[in-house]
Amino acid sequence: MNVSAGVYLRVSTDRQTVDNQRADLDRLVRARGYEPIVYEEVESAAKARPVLDRLLADARAGRLAAVAVWALDRLHRSMIGAIQVVLELDRLNVRVVSVREPWLDTDSPVRPLLVAIFGWVAEQERTRLIERTKAGLERARRAGKRVGRPPASSVLLHAAGDLVAAGVSVAEAARRKGVARSTLQRFLRRR
Structure with a gap:
């Protein structure tokens, strides 16, 4: 029986660090008796993520008994994407555990509903982030500030x-x- 857990660490930019995620996930995985296999990615959840693709391929190949994430939004920002990933892992009998969402590690009939709700919340956070960014850029333009890269020489x-x-x-x-x-x-x- 496979007792390895894919530990998926992700940050959106190279100015961020996965160190906080790493310590919490290591404790969670070891407390459940899994041997961690670390998958570390620096990429926005809105873009293609080859490390997550590799983790999912390993899960499909039966190399993982579990996937551990710091929070559900590390897997995917969109509600549909998060649900699809979690449900695919469920179909593969790969347990999903999360530091921030302990309810995810349950076989309760309420679990699919909770996955959908928290996926939706993550998607709404991303939508609000985009809205705030656009509003900030528009405010800067109105103030006469240059937005974006300077023109190339x-x-x-x-x-x-x-x-x-x-x-x-x-x-x-x-x-x-x-x-x-x-x-x-x-x-x-x-x-």
Whole structure:
């Protein structure tokens, strides 16, 4: 019988740390008698997450008896996404345990309802975060502040374009000249 738990640690940016999650999850997993296998990811829940995909593949392959998360929103921000992940793990007989949602580790008939409610709450938090961010950006624009990256230097873009014309890859030319690859690509399409 497999006694490994996939410990999924996630933060949204590289300016954040998983250290708080790690300590709590290690205690939770060991208290339940699981051997931890750590899956650490630095990516927004709104984007593709290859580490979570690998954890789910390991669960499907029968390598995990449980998946441990610090909170349900670490798995997914959308209600549908959180429910789908938890229910898929349930179908695979992989127990889901959470530091912040101890009710998740139960076989009660109320559990699916609670998963749906907490998934919805996580989705609403994300919606409010987006709304607050947009409001802050709009306030800054009204105040006359520049929002976003500063415009790329025309001189640097031309120099990077010359490197590409000489056979250097777009990514390497952008790196050498200190411009964003996407900005260089747009510049080259217009050129």
